[in-house]
Each structure stands twice: as structure tokens, then as C-alpha cells.
Amino acid sequence: MKTFKGKVLFLDRSDINTDEIIPARYLTEVSKEALKPYLLEDLKLDGFNPKSDIEGKGVIVTRANFGCGSSREHAPWALEVNGINVVIAPSFARIFRQNMFNCGMIALELPEEAIDHLFKNYREKETEIEVDLSSNMVIVRSEGKEERIPFSLKAFDRALVEAGGWVEYANKKY
Amino acid sequence: MGKTLVEKIFETHVIDMPDENVYVLKVDMVFCHEITTPVAIDDLVSRGLDRVFDPTKIKAVIDHVTPAKDTQTAIQGKILRDWARRHRIEDFFDVGRNGVCHALFPEKGFVRPGYVIIMGDSHTCTHGAFGAFAAGVGTTDLEVGILKGVCAFKEPKTLRIEVKGRLKPGVFAKDVILSIIGRIGVNGATDRVIEFSGELIEQMSMDSRMTLSNMAVEAGATSGVIAPDMITVEYLWPFIKNEFSSKEEACDEYSKWHSDADAKFDEVIVHDVSDLEPLTTYGYKPDQVKPVREMEGTKIDQVYIGSCTNGRLEDLRIAAEVLKGKRISESVRAIVSPATPEVYKKALKEGIIQIFMDAGFCVTNPTCGACLGMSNGVLAPGEVCAATTNRNFHGRMGKGGMVHLVSPATAAASAIAGYLTNSELFKG
Numbered sequence: 196m197k198t199f200k201g202k203v204l205f206l207d208r209s210d211i212n213t214d215e216i217i218p219a220r221y222l223t224e225v226s227k228e229a230l231k232p233y234l235l236e237d238l239k240l241d242g243f244n245p246k247s248d249i250e251g252k253g254v255i256v257t258r259a260n261f262g263c264g265s266s267r268e269h270a271p272w273a274l275e276v277n278g279i280n281v282v283i284a285p286s287f288a289r290i291f292r293q294n295m296f297n298c299g300m301i302a303l304e305l306p307e308e309a310i311d312h313l314f315k316n317y318r319e320k321e322t323e324i325e326v327d328l329s330s331n332m333v334i335v336r337s338e339g340k341e342e343r344i345p346f347s348l349k350a351f352d353r354a355l356v357e358a359g360g361w362v363e364y365a366n367k368k369y
Numbered sequence: 370m371g372k373t374l375v376e377k378i379f380e381t382h383v384i385d386m387p388d389e390n391v392y393v394l395k396v397d398m399v400f401c402h403e404i405t406t407p408v409a410i411d412d413l414v415s416r417g418l419d420r421v422f423d424p425t426k427i428k429a430v431i432d433h434v435t436p437a438k439d440t441q442t443a444i445q446g447k448i449l450r451d452w453a454r455r456h457r458i459e460d461f462f463d464v465g466r467n468g469v470c471h472a473l474f475p476e477k478g479f480v481r482p483g484y485v486i487i488m489g490d491s492h493t494c495t496h497g498a499f500g501a502f503a504a505g506v507g508t509t510d511l512e513v514g515i516l517k518g519v520c521a522f523k524e525p526k527t528l529r530i531e532v533k534g535r536l537k538p539g540v541f542a543k544d545v546i547l548s549i550i551g552r553i554g555v556n557g558a559t560d561r562v563i564e565f566s567g568e569l570i571e572q573m574s575m576d577s578r579m580t581l582s583n584m585a586v587e588a589g590a591t592s593g594v595i596a597p598d599m600i601t602v603e604y605l606w607p608f609i610k611n612e613f614s615s616k617e618e619a620c621d622e623y624s625k626w627h628s629d630a631d632a633k634f635d636e637v638i639v640h641d642v643s644d645l646e647p648l649t650t651y652g653y654k655p656d657q658v659k660p661v662r663e664m665e666g667t668k669i670d671q672v673y674i675g676s677c678t679n680g681r682l683e684d685l686r687i688a689a690e691v692l693k694g695k696r697i698s699e700s701v702r703a704i705v706s707p708a709t710p711e712v713y714k715k716a717l718k719e720g721i722i723q724i725f726m727d728a729g730f731c732v733t734n735p736t737c738g739a740c741l742g743m744s745n746g747v748l749a750p751g752e753v754c755a756a757t758t759n760r761n762f763h764g765r766m767g768k769g770g771m772v773h774l775v776s777p778a779t780a781a782a783s784a785i786a787g788y789l790t791n792s793e794l795f796k797g
């Protein structure tokens with residue numbers, strides 16, 4: 196299983212599409228690792244600088260409909276090779292969400308209010324988030340304090356994460 | 370209790386339910402192209418699982434960048450080609466026979482009402498126009514599809530859109546779907562299937578229906594389905610004529626893939642298009658839609674006619690009607706990319722290619738190319754393109770470029786004018 200914790204990258208915009216996450220011009224890369232420098236290169240978001248803002252982050256907190264558009268699994272891969280295995284949002288585009296779990300990563304849906312709360316209280320601070328699958332808690336740590344937010348995950352999604360992905364799961368079962 | 374078209378397909382294809390509302394479906398077709406499949410192939414090889422579940426149910430094409438433009442795209446093509454040969458995948462379409470996947474595969478007769486189809490491409494929803502459950506998936510789903518012939522889906526609810534009214538002259542399926550996306554938003558149908566219905570749809574050609582279904586994903590939909598009817602049968606007839614004694618019999622048989630009259634839809638909306646005028650997008654999201662009239666005069670650098678949305682024969686015919694006897698503006702470069710060799714050949718025969726060339730268009734081979742900013746018409750930063758494609762995302766046709774999504778008629782008229790404008794076909 197992958198690890199699901201790290202410093203938080205806050206992306207305060209809805210409908211961030213997979214072309215923004217990883218532009219098509221890099222889809223000719225044959226290795227996942229080669230995608231690393233290009234993550235979020237075309238993101239339309241004031242004040243965001245991919246060159247400096249991604250380094251060292253492990254979790255993304257963002258707004259609704261993250262990952263819409265193209266089906267490219269290069270989007271989760273580009274996150275993965277940058278050490279980001281978790282995206283937390285109020286909702287996701289279907290294919291992106293499935294791709295995350297298929298790769299053994301987590302696309303975690305939290306209620307709109309919880310996301311607002313995270314943005315309001317933590318976006319200006321250095322914050323670390325851990326998604327703890329054993330207690331079903333999102334653990335938020337910042338300035339020496341800790342907060343816990345409960346979540347629920349469908350059994351099937353959890354099984355994919357635990358199996359390490361859909362290929363592992365399906366190859367055993369079907 | 371009646372069932373929806375999609376419920377019927379799920380019910381007949383389910384082999385496992387690993388969780389509440391999660392269906393593992395048997396797939397009838399797995400479509401492949403050279404951008405998302407090679408990674409799946411490499412991964413299967415490295416796991417020692419280099420097998421395919423059924424070579425007759427896998428169809429593959431090199432379409433996104435073709436002929437190869439550099440070493441990397443040549444390698445992508447080669448991985449797909451070698452794999453197709455090694456597994457005896459007979460329906461593999463290489464340079465010379467290749468075209469944009471969602472135009473090519475229906476044209477080859479690989480789609481049937483009631484099928485479950487997956488492909489590592491979000492616009493796989495296009496094939497829903499035939500009454501199939503066709504959905505785009507990522508590389509891992511594709512990999513499992515290739516290996517096992519199965520794919521897991523949450524059963525999508527159905528958003529039925531009843532399209533009401535008649536279109537004014539010069540208003541097309543592209544304008545209809547843009548108006549729908551503009552109305553419900555890029556998130557309006559997420560985790561749902563859109564079922565297009567209504568009198569207008571019943572009269573639409575398959576080419577137009579595919580334009581509608583193609584862009585369902587721009588509203589987040591899993592697929593865009595249309596109940597099969599005589600128009601579907603006519604299109605498929607060359608491929609199904611040995612299965613049925615008459616077209617009526619085929620139509621009758623396919624009617625089992627209709628939503629029942631008492632089916633329960635998640636939502637039904639009535640969408641009146643009587644007053645619809647030609648539309649364009651203005652921002653970086655496909656739901657940012659306005660009448661072309663309001664954007665009239667917006668300067669453009671390039672016009673692009675093609676793609677899985679609007680690169681079919683009907684689209685080229687419409688554009689040619691506008692272009693006939695005219696020249697494009699000196700300030701614009703214009704590109705037309707017939708979606709398949711068949712479209713290209715027919716367009717040649719009908720004199721359409723001549724019209725495009727006389728007008729000053731560059732005619733490319735069938736390929737995705739510029740649609741996703743990979744080749745054949747990439748924009749420079751700051752440049753603006755009127756395109757018949759489906760995505761106006763930031764950087765989609767080239768870093769820093771701006772895309773306005775329009776119908777072929779609007780694209781052609783704008784090429785002549787040098788700025789966004791309605792075509793003469795539009796009688797507002």
C-alpha cells in the first residue's frame with residue numbers, strides 16, 4: 196500500500212481538468228517518471244507557480260469536479276511521481292476518480308463544508324494531512340495542533356487501495 | 370417497474386457486484402489507440418501478463434499523432450503495432466487506413482445497440498449514439514479490459530434530455546450540445562448517463578447524433594446514449610444484413626434497448642431549441658457558451674475543422690456549402706482534417722476537398738493532431754482558434770492558445786471573415 200500523508204497543496208478552484216494537470220504535449224512520454232516536471236504546468240490559477248509550489252507536497256486539497264476532461268491516467272501518474280497520492284475534494288470527475296483508485300491512490304470526497312473549513316483555517320499555514328484508513332479519519336496537523344475529520348470510503352474503493360490497484364485485484368478475482 | 374436503456378445493458382452484462390451499486394461488466398469491445406494503450410501493454414508485459422482476452426473483440430488504431438512526428442510518437446505506434454501483430458488483432462488500423470477512433474470504429478461497423486464498450490479515451494461516449502453503453506476509462510481499466518474482458522462501473526443514473534422544437538436553418542447538432550452543456554454545466558451529468566431523446570433526435574442523422582453523444586463527457590457524463598431506431602439500422606445495415614431478414618426485423622430486435630415508458634430517470638429535462646442560434650465558447654470551459662452574435666468580430670488566427678466531434682462527411686459538406694466559391698481571409702490559416710479515409714475519399718468524390726483547397730484550406734490526413742495540440746496545427750502562445758473540436762481547455766491546442774468551440778458552419782464562415790461570425794446558412 197502507498198502512504199497517504201504529506202504537506203498540503205491548496206488549489207482553490209473548481210473544474211481543474213486533466214489537460215491542466217498534465218498537458219497532452221507530454222503524453223508521448225513512455226515512463227511515468229518523465230512526467231514529473233510537468234505537473235500542473237497549464238493550471239489557470241492566480242498566484243500558483245508550479246515550479247515552486249509543488250515541491251515537497253504530498254496531498255492536494257481542492258474544489259469540486261477535480262480531474263474533469265480527458266481520461267488520461269497520466270494525471271494520477273504525474274501526481275504519484277511527485278509524491279502526491281491523495282486528492283481531497285467535494286467531488287471528482289468519474290474517470291479521474293476511478294483512475295486514482297485503480298492506481299491504488301485515494302480520491303477522497305469530503306462534504307463541501309469540510310473543504311471550506313480546510314481552506315478557511317489552513318490554506319495560509321503550513322499544514323500536513325494524513326488519511327488514516329484504519330480509523331477512517333483525515334488527520335490535519337498544523338502549528339502543533341491536530342484535528343480529525345471523519346470520512347467514509349466504499350468497500351470496493353478501499354479494496355483497490357489495499358490490493359495496490361485494479362490490475363492486482365482483477366487478476367486474482369476474474 | 371420499467372428500466373432505462375442503461376439499466377438493461379448493465380443487467381445483461383454484469384458478472385460480479387463487489388460492492389453496493391458497483392457492477393463488474395463483461396465488455397463486448399475494447400477499443401485502443403496509441404496514446405493510452407502502449408503504457409497498458411508495457412505494464413502487462415512487465416507483469417508477465419502479455420495476453421488478450423479475445424483478439425476479435427479488440428480494435429486498435431493509431432490516430433492521435435499519425436504519421437509519427439518524432440521518435441517518441443514512432444515508438445508509441447510501434448508498441449501498438451507489434452502488440453496487435455503478436456496477438457493477431459486483425460482490426461488494427463495503421464497509417465493509410467487510420468482515422469480518428471470515434472469516427473473510424475462506427476464506420477467499420479464495430480458498434481451495436483446494447484454493447485458495452487470501453488476505451489482509454491474520454492470521448493468513447495460517442496458510441497452511445499448507437500444505443501450502446503460506451504465509456505471512456507483510464508489506462509488501468511483498459512489494461513484489465515484487454516486482459517480479462519471486464520470493467521467495473523458504478524451504475525450511472527440517467528439524465529434524460531428531451532430536446533424539443535425544430536432547429537432554425539444554419540443551426541446544428543454542435544450548437545444543440547453546446548447549449549445543453551452551457552445549461553447544465555461541466556459537472557451537470559457527472560456519474561450519470563445522458564439519454565438524448567425527442568423528435569429532433571429521432572430525425573437526426575447518425576453523424577449528428579454522434580456529435581451530441583461525443584460531447585456528453587464535457588458535461589461530466591459517463592456516456593451519451595440514444596435509443597436505436599431505423600436510422601441506426603440503416604447506418605449499420607451493411608454489417609448486420611446477414612443477421613436479420615429485414616431492416617424492420619433488426620429495428621424490432623434493437624428496440625429492446627429502449628428505456629421503458631415507466632422507467633425511472635434520475636432527472637428529465639426538456640430542452641427547447643426552437644430559438645437556438647449558432648453558439649461558441651468564450652472561456653476555458655466547455656460550458657462557457659454564448660451566441661456567436663455576441664462574440665462577432667473576435668479576431669482569430671486559425672480555423673480547424675475536424676476531430677471526433679465534427680470531422681465526418683456531414684460536417685465537411687456543411688462547411689463546404691459555406692465555403693463554395695469563397696476564399697478564406699488573408700489573416701487566417703485554415704485546416705481541415707477529414708476524420709477517416711472513408712470520409713476523405715467521399716469528400717474527394719463529391720468535390721468537397723476541391724472546395725476546401727480552392728478556399729485556401731490546408732487538407733491534412735485523418736488524425737486527431739491539432740485537436741489536442743500534438744501536431745498538424747498547434748497554436749502559438751496568444752493565438753486564437755475557431756475549432757469544431759470539443760475542448761477549449763487552457764493550452765489544449767497549444768500552450769497559451771485560446772480555442773473557441775463552434776460548428777463547422779461557423780468555423781467556415783469565420784475562416785472567410787477572419788473573425789468569429791455566423792454563417793450565411795443561419796437565417797435568424
Ligand code: SF4
Pocket residue numbers: 433469470471490492676677678736737738740741758759
Ligand atoms: S479528435 Fe480530439 S477529442 Fe477526439 S479522440 Fe482525437 S484527440 Fe480526442
